Amino acid sequence: MSWVSKMDSQNLTLFAFTINFIFGAGVLSIPYAFLNGGIVSAGLTLVVASVLSLITALWLFEIQARGQTIKAYRATTNQADAESSELLSPP
Secondary structure (H helix, E strand, O other), X not given: OOHHXXXXXXXXXXXXXXXXXXXXXXXXXXXXXXXHHOHHHXXXXXXXXXXXXXXXXXXXXXXXXXXXXXXXXXXXXXXXXHHHHHHHOOO
8 A cells, every 4th residue: 555545544534533523423323323223223213313303392492482472571571660660750
């Protein structure tokens, strides 16, 4: 093996490890696990992951709705406080 092809091989390995560190172990290991695990376990894993993702999305929607409700409540009470202070202030 020549020196240039050895460097290319090392660069490819370095690139693969860098991508693996950035995206986590799943980028390189999940396709391999699905290949060796079979269609049933891969399908079951996808269904479980999809359900967990759906639950997480629903939690985010609920948090967003609560945040908007709190924001609207604060705007309403601040407006009411401002109006009451204008009524109570001397002319």
